[in-house]
Amino acid sequence: MEWKGNQSSVAMFFLLGLSSEKELQLILFSIFLGIYLVTLIWNLGLILLIRMDSQLHTPMYYFLSFLSFIDICYSSSISPRMLSDFLRKEKMISFIACATQYFVTAWMALAECFLLAAMAYDRYVAIGIPLQYSAIMVPDLCGKMVAWAYVTGFFSSLIQTVSCFQLYYCGPNIIQHFFCDLPNIISLSCSNPFICQMILLLVAIVVGFGTLFVILLSYGFIAASILKISSGKGSTKAFNTCASHLVAVTLYYGTALSVYLSPKSNQSMKRDKVLSVFYVIIIPILNPLIYSLRNKEIKEALNRFIK
Numbered sequence: 001m002e003w004k005g006n007q008s009s010v011a012m013f014f015l016l017g018l019s020s021e022k023e024l025q026l027i028l029f030s031i032f033l034g035i036y037l038v039t040l041i042w043n044l045g046l047i048l049l050i051r052m053d054s055q056l057h058t059p060m061y062y063f064l065s066f067l068s069f070i071d072i073c074y075s076s077s078i079s080p081r082m083l084s085d086f087l088r089k090e091k092m093i094s095f096i097a098c099a100t101q102y103f104v105t106a107w108m109a110l111a112e113c114f115l116l117a118a119m120a121y122d123r124y125v126a127i128g129i130p131l132q133y134s135a136i137m138v139p140d141l142c143g144k145m146v147a148w149a150y151v152t153g154f155f156s157s158l159i160q161t162v163s164c165f166q167l168y169y170c171g172p173n174i175i176q177h178f179f180c181d182l183p184n185i186i187s188l189s190c191s192n193p194f195i196c197q198m199i200l201l202l203v204a205i206v207v208g209f210g211t212l213f214v215i216l217l218s219y220g221f222i223a224a225s226i227l228k229i230s231s232g233k234g235s236t237k238a239f240n241t242c243a244s245h246l247v248a249v250t251l252y253y254g255t256a257l258s259v260y261l262s263p264k265s266n267q268s269m270k271r272d273k274v275l276s277v278f279y280v281i282i283i284p285i286l287n288p289l290i291y292s293l294r295n296k297e298i299k300e301a302l303n304r305f306i307k
Contacts (some may be wrong), residue, residue, distance in 0.1 A: 010169035010188075015091040016180045017082075029086035032281065036079040039285040046288045046298075053301040059137040060092040060126070063119045064291055066146050070115065071284035077078035077101055078179045078280050085178070095165070098180040103161040105179065105280070109256075110207050110291060111153030116195040116249055118145040119210040120218035123242040128225040156203050176269055177299050181276070183260070204260070208253075214250055244291045252284065255279040 019025055050056045050065040081101065093101070125136050164182050168191040177184045182200065186193045219242075226239055255263040260277045292298040 003283060009093055010173040012169060014174045015085060015093060015112040015178060016176050017085050017091050017187050027084060031101050033083055033227055034302055035281060035285055036075060039075045040072060042288045043072045046292060049269040049301055049305060056301050059142045063122060067115055067173050068288055070108050071287050075284040077104040082178050099165040102180045103157050106157035107153050108162055113148045113207055114152055117214040119245050120131035122164045123245060124218040124221050127222050156207055160203055163199045167191050167193055168218050189237060204288045212253055225237055247290050248287055252279060252283055
């Protein structure tokens with residue numbers, strides 16, 4: 001604790017983690033270490049494969065390579081700290097480290113929202129207006145979309161982080177989570193968090209629901225275009241081109257909305273921990289699997305690389 005006049009301010013936070021049982025922590029350490037290593041290897045492998053194979057130099061795989069990079073950063077902002085905490089008796093984290101962790105996590109999460117929206121638009125152009133696809137999805141536009149995702153995510157996260165961590169914290173300093181998540185931190189504030197909560201709500205509406213609206217609108221147009229295709233084989237092929245993205249979007253937004261829109265209670269906090277594990281730890285390893293296991297072009301590129 002740091003003292004300001006007659007009052008003290010929090011200099012350290014304590015994370016409760018996933019479990020307090022020592023034997024279970026060692027098991028969880030092994031499981032999540034394996035997940036993290038596979039996440040790094042699989043996503044890095046996918047990035048290298050896309051960069052090295054000229055036949056994968058298309059807008060869809062261009063976006064996918066940046067999605068893999070986001071997943072690496074997203075997972076790395078939480079997993080190493082969580083793994084070290086499994087081996088610690090006291091899971092302490094400094095005020096600055098906590099703010100940094102949240103900033104990077106939120107930056108990557110918000111950037112992923114924009115990138116998923118860009119990928120949905122790409123699929124709409126490919127299926128809805130295929131004759132104009134090469135004229136619309138030019139490298140310059142794709143580059144601007146990716147830059148917009150990263151820059152907007154950066155400033156949205158920065159606004160959230162600054163507004164939250166400039167609040168006054170005098171104790172308690174126990175975060176009921178395994179990482180520094182803003183709703184759990186705000187509840188510890190000794191000052192009025194109204195402005196911070198309004199900023200969080202605004203970012204959630206503009207970024208979260210805004211990108212979700214773009215995705216749903218794109219898929220509405222995609223569905224309308226597929227229904228116009230006369231042959232069953234053609235409609236199935238068109239649907240398969242966006243099925244992986246649809247699965248990724250459903251998993252990502254479904255778990256995130258379940259965590260942040262549900263009423264908070266002691267029971268829901270335990271459920272939120274489980275759901276948080278899914279969308280911050282499991283989804284980064286699932287994304288490359290979803291996009292590559294049923295993807296013929298990825299399999300062919302991998303075979304060419306092996307040969």
